[in-house]
Amino acid sequence: MTHQAPVRRIxxxxxxxxxxxGLIVGGILASVGAAGLIAAFNQWHAAHFGHxxxxxxxxxVLPAVTALMLSFQLVLGTFFLSILGIRRTHQLVxxxxxxxxxxxxxPKAPAV
Numbered sequence: 001m002t003h004q005a006p007v008r009r010i011x012x013x014x015x016x017x018x019x020x021x022g023l024i025v026g027g028i029l030a031s032v033g034a035a036g037l038i039a040a041f042n043q044w045h046a047a048h049f050g051h052x053x054x055x056x057x058x059x060x061v062l063p064a065v066t067a068l069m070l071s072f073q074l075v076l077g078t079f080f081l082s083i084l085g086i087r088r089t090h091q092l093v094x095x096x097x098x099x100x101x102x103x104x105x106x107p108k109a110p111a112v
Contacts, residue, residue: 010084013081014081014085018078018082019078019079019081019082021078022074022075022077022078022079022081022082023075023078025074026072026074026075026078027071027075028071029067029068029070029071029074030067030068032067033063033064033065033066033067033069033071034064034068035064036060036061036063036065036067037061037064037065037068039060039064040057040060040061040064043056043057044057
Protein backbone atom coordinates (compact mmCIF):
# COMPACT_ATOMS: atom_id res chain seq x y z
CA MET A 1 0.00 0.00 0.00
CA THR A 2 1.44 3.32 -1.01
CA HIS A 3 1.15 6.67 0.70
CA GLN A 4 -1.30 7.87 -1.96
CA ALA A 5 -3.93 5.24 -1.12
CA PRO A 6 -4.87 6.68 2.31
CA VAL A 7 -4.88 10.19 0.86
CA ARG A 8 -7.32 9.12 -1.84
CA ARG A 9 -9.54 7.41 0.75
CA ILE A 10 -9.63 10.52 2.91
CA UNK A 11 -10.39 12.67 -0.14
CA UNK A 12 -13.29 10.41 -1.08
CA UNK A 13 -14.56 10.48 2.52
CA UNK A 14 -14.41 14.27 2.63
CA UNK A 15 -16.19 14.50 -0.72
CA UNK A 16 -18.97 12.14 0.38
CA UNK A 17 -19.46 13.46 3.92
CA UNK A 18 -20.07 17.15 3.38
CA UNK A 19 -21.09 19.46 6.17
CA UNK A 20 -24.50 20.07 4.62
CA UNK A 21 -25.29 16.36 4.34
CA GLY A 22 -24.17 15.74 7.91
CA LEU A 23 -26.31 18.57 9.22
CA ILE A 24 -29.36 17.39 7.31
CA VAL A 25 -29.02 13.76 8.44
CA GLY A 26 -28.19 14.88 11.98
CA GLY A 27 -31.24 17.14 12.04
CA ILE A 28 -33.48 14.31 10.85
CA LEU A 29 -32.08 11.97 13.51
CA ALA A 30 -32.53 14.64 16.19
CA SER A 31 -36.13 15.19 15.10
CA VAL A 32 -36.87 11.47 15.23
CA GLY A 33 -35.27 11.23 18.67
CA ALA A 34 -37.15 14.24 20.00
CA ALA A 35 -40.43 12.87 18.62
CA GLY A 36 -39.77 9.57 20.39
CA LEU A 37 -39.08 11.31 23.68
CA ILE A 38 -42.25 13.39 23.31
CA ALA A 39 -44.21 10.20 22.64
CA ALA A 40 -42.71 8.59 25.75
CA PHE A 41 -43.51 11.67 27.81
CA ASN A 42 -47.11 11.64 26.52
CA GLN A 43 -47.38 7.97 27.46
CA TRP A 44 -46.17 8.82 30.96
CA HIS A 45 -48.64 11.71 31.10
CA ALA A 46 -51.46 9.32 30.13
CA ALA A 47 -50.47 7.21 33.15
CA HIS A 48 -50.85 10.37 35.32
CA PHE A 49 -47.08 10.40 35.87
CA GLY A 50 -47.33 7.14 37.77
CA HIS A 51 -45.84 3.73 37.18
CA UNK A 52 -45.15 2.65 33.62
CA UNK A 53 -44.79 -0.69 31.96
CA UNK A 54 -41.01 -0.67 31.56
CA UNK A 55 -41.06 -3.08 28.66
CA UNK A 56 -43.22 -0.74 26.59
CA UNK A 57 -41.62 2.51 27.78
CA UNK A 58 -38.06 1.40 27.11
CA UNK A 59 -38.95 0.32 23.58
CA UNK A 60 -39.69 3.98 22.90
CA VAL A 61 -37.10 5.72 25.08
CA LEU A 62 -33.97 3.75 24.14
CA PRO A 63 -34.22 4.23 20.35
CA ALA A 64 -35.16 7.89 20.87
CA VAL A 65 -32.16 8.61 23.10
CA THR A 66 -29.90 6.63 20.77
CA ALA A 67 -31.09 8.69 17.78
CA LEU A 68 -30.45 11.92 19.69
CA MET A 69 -26.94 10.88 20.70
CA LEU A 70 -26.13 9.71 17.16
CA SER A 71 -27.36 13.01 15.77
CA PHE A 72 -25.03 14.97 18.07
CA GLN A 73 -22.11 12.73 17.17
CA LEU A 74 -22.87 12.99 13.47
CA VAL A 75 -23.13 16.78 13.50
CA LEU A 76 -19.91 17.22 15.49
CA GLY A 77 -18.14 14.63 13.35
CA THR A 78 -19.08 16.36 10.11
CA PHE A 79 -17.91 19.68 11.55
CA PHE A 80 -14.58 18.03 12.31
CA LEU A 81 -14.36 16.51 8.83
CA SER A 82 -15.15 19.85 7.24
CA ILE A 83 -12.35 21.46 9.26
CA LEU A 84 -9.98 18.77 7.98
CA GLY A 85 -10.98 19.67 4.44
CA ILE A 86 -10.04 23.35 4.81
CA ARG A 87 -6.81 24.02 3.01
CA ARG A 88 -4.28 26.22 4.72
CA THR A 89 -3.12 29.27 2.84
CA HIS A 90 0.58 29.91 2.50
CA GLN A 91 0.15 33.64 2.01
CA LEU A 92 0.87 36.01 4.82
CA VAL A 93 -2.11 38.23 5.49
CA UNK A 94 -1.14 41.70 6.70
CA UNK A 95 -3.80 43.94 8.15
CA UNK A 96 -3.17 47.66 8.18
CA UNK A 97 -4.76 48.85 11.41
CA UNK A 98 -2.75 52.00 11.86
CA UNK A 99 0.20 52.02 14.16
CA UNK A 100 1.52 54.32 16.85
CA UNK A 101 2.88 56.68 14.18
CA UNK A 102 -0.64 57.62 13.13
CA UNK A 103 -2.64 59.07 16.02
CA UNK A 104 -6.30 58.19 16.09
CA UNK A 105 -8.53 61.19 15.53
CA UNK A 106 -12.22 61.40 16.09
CA PRO A 107 -14.34 62.55 13.15
CA LYS A 108 -15.19 66.24 13.38
CA ALA A 109 -18.80 67.29 13.68
CA PRO A 110 -20.07 69.40 10.78
CA ALA A 111 -20.27 73.11 11.52
CA VAL A 112 -23.75 74.54 11.65
